[in-house]
Amino acid sequence: MKTSIIGLGQTEFSKNSGRSELRLAMEAILAALADAGLEVNDIDGLVRYTWDNTSEAAVVNALGLPSLKYYGETEFGGVNCCGAVAQASAAIEAGLASCVVFYRALNARSGVRLGRGERILTEQNGHWVSNEGEPPGDIYSAPFGLLVPGQHHALYAMAYKERYGLTSDQFTDMLGGVAVTQRTYANNNPRALLQDKTLTLDDYRAGRIITEPLRVYDYCLETDGAMAMVIVSRERARAMNAKAVDVLAAGQYIFPGSVPMYLYAKRAWSLAPEEAGEVLFGKAGLSPKDIDVAQIYDATSMMVPIALEDFGFIGRGEAHDFLTSGGNGPTGALPVNTHGGLLSEGYFHGLNTIAEAVRQLRGESPNQVAAETAFITLRGASSMILGRA
Amino acid sequence: MTVIRPADRYLDQPYWQHLAKGTLHLNCCNDCGGAHHPPSPICPTCRSFNTGWKPASGKATLASYAIARHSVHPSLGDKVPYIITLVDLEEGVRLVSGIPEGMEVDLHVGMALECKVVQFDDRFALPYFVPVGA
Ligand SMILES: [Zn+2]
Numbered sequence: 001m002k003t004s005i006i007g008l009g010q011t012e013f014s015k016n017s018g019r020s021e022l023r024l025a026m027e028a029i030l031a032a033l034a035d036a037g038l039e040v041n042d043i044d045g046l047v048r049y050t051w052d053n054t055s056e057a058a059v060v061n062a063l064g065l066p067s068l069k070y071y072g073e074t075e076f077g078g079v080n081c082c083g084a085v086a087q088a089s090a091a092i093e094a095g096l097a098s099c100v101v102f103y104r105a106l107n108a109r110s111g112v113r114l115g116r117g118e119r120i121l122t123e124q125n126g127h128w129v130s131n132e133g134e135p136p137g138d139i140y141s142a143p144f145g146l147l148v149p150g151q152h153h154a155l156y157a158m159a160y161k162e163r164y165g166l167t168s169d170q171f172t173d174m175l176g177g178v179a180v181t182q183r184t185y186a187n188n189n190p191r192a193l194l195q196d197k198t199l200t201l202d203d204y205r206a207g208r209i210i211t212e213p214l215r216v217y218d219y220c221l222e223t224d225g226a227m228a229m230v231i232v233s234r235e236r237a238r239a240m241n242a243k244a245v246d247v248l249a250a251g252q253y254i255f256p257g258s259v260p261m262y263l264y265a266k267r268a269w270s271l272a273p274e275e276a277g278e279v280l281f282g283k284a285g286l287s288p289k290d291i292d293v294a295q296i297y298d299a300t301s302m303m304v305p306i307a308l309e310d311f312g313f314i315g316r317g318e319a320h321d322f323l324t325s326g327g328n329g330p331t332g333a334l335p336v337n338t339h340g341g342l343l344s345e346g347y348f349h350g351l352n353t354i355a356e357a358v359r360q361l362r363g364e365s366p367n368q369v370a371a372e373t374a375f376i377t378l379r380g381a382s383s384m385i386l387g388r389a
Numbered sequence: 390m391t392v393i394r395p396a397d398r399y400l401d402q403p404y405w406q407h408l409a410k411g412t413l414h415l416n417c418c419n420d421c422g423g424a425h426h427p428p429s430p431i432c433p434t435c436r437s438f439n440t441g442w443k444p445a446s447g448k449a450t451l452a453s454y455a456i457a458r459h460s461v462h463p464s465l466g467d468k469v470p471y472i473i474t475l476v477d478l479e480e481g482v483r484l485v486s487g488i489p490e491g492m493e494v495d496l497h498v499g500m501a502l503e504c505k506v507v508q509f510d511d512r513f514a515l516p517y518f519v520p521v522g523a
Binding site: 115116117118121122124125127128129130131133139140141142143144145146147148150151154155156157158159162163208209210211212213214256257262263264266268 | 391392393394395396397398399402426427433452453454455456457458459461462464465468470471473474475483484485486487497498499515
């Protein structure tokens with residue numbers, strides 16, 4: 001790709017924003033433009049998730065944007081965090097737009113909560129029913145009590161645990177290595193919802209089981225807020241002398257059963273096809289050993305070991321040893337989720353995952369490591385490599 | 390016993406009608422013979438629209454499972470803990486399933502399972518998979 005991310009903007013993360021999603025979106029977009037050194041009227045493209053409640057038209061009307069030449073939507077929510085950047089980049093490279101804003105606003109804690117089944121069930125004749133039939137909806141899985149992503153992830157987790165023959169203690173320590181390390185990062189991060197709460201491995205082990213084998217500290221934090229980022233051509237970023245981070249490669253990947261989650265691809269212990277990493281690294285002309293820091297979308301902690309193996313940062317079945325020996329920590333071979341991740345900074349549908357990669361490459365992370373390149377992924381479904389400009 | 394179910398209009402579809410009569414049928418291709426799930430108007434193997442239904446053998450292996458201990462919906466409050474399973478059928482399709490309420494089982498990935506259709510009323514039944522001989 002020949003584009004750069006030149007601006008980041010966000011509201012505070014909270015449990016109750018006290019304002020509308022439209023208002024939050026406006027605050028984040030204005031902050032991102034200010035960070036980029038651009039004016040509101042410079043925006044000529046928008047990308048968003050189909051799950052976002054704030055439409056492109058709402059943004060145009062609210063901001064009085066004179067001319068929106070391109071808008072694109074990527075399906076679902078965080079699954080496409082890197083896909084949205086790929087789409088913005090493609091639009092810029094095709095000449096459809098020159099300055100694209102990717103935004104997300106949600107009251108995910110004070111509003112409709114993704115972690116609860118209310119979202120998909122309604123009452124009919126005294127029964128709770130699932131209404132999602134076509135395209136293959138969850139009418140085939142909801143009756144078994146499989147309702148929310150946190151339960152889907154438990155099925156991935158158990159498939160992994162049994163495939164590699166981990167004992168319950170080994171499995172607990174592996175995911176504890178994710179949750180505790182990330183909490184320590186969050187303790188340094190003023191943006192993190194859990195900045196003030198420490199977490200030890202003993203605390204983690206004592207955590208209550210939500211859906212076995214996952215416990216409470218394996219889950220992300222439903223969060224209110226908004227984020228936005230500004231994407232322009234690399235050429236324009238250089239001409240502006242912007243605080244740019246270059247998009248070296250970005251892409252999307254769906255294969256049979258991989259999306260939606262309740263369909264389940266053949267290998268439940270892996271979330272990306274073998275070639276996904278090769279394709280992505282090939283586009284960037286890099287290999288996993290060239291990556292300095294990784295931001296892995298961690299709706300649950302289980303996403304971290306699977307992504308590390310799927311993209312070849314470590315070998316299959318090596319996650320336990322890597323994560324229990326601090327491989328993901330500040331002095332490890334590959335620092336991971338240095339903002340605290342969705343587990344401890346807040347669940348922002350991947351925009352905060354991308355933002356932390358951008359901050360690392362700008363030298364602005366609260367847990368700065370020496371980084372020239374950063375890797376980002378969500379279940380292999382959308383992935384990206386960024387480089388210091 | 391109350392259970393989450395598909396909205397009423399779906400219960401007239403063949404998948405649910407067959408279950409209500411006591412058997413799990415799979416959507417299959419009349420040209421290449423392959424089965425697929427969820428039901429679809431086109432065969433994902435040979436892309437034929439000539440699809441139909443055939444009874445499943447009921448033989449499956451356990452691909453994964455999880456034990457829900459925290460209720461994520463008011464209707465599940467008195468059901469936790471309950472077991473959710475991911476099963477691979479002999480026909481090559483994968484289903485989300487579970488263990489019937491109250492059944493004690495010892496599960497491990499790869500174990501052999503068999504289908505047990507549980508009837509909730511004359512229009513609605515679900516395909517559970519239980520350890521062979523349980
Ligand atoms: Zn066929």
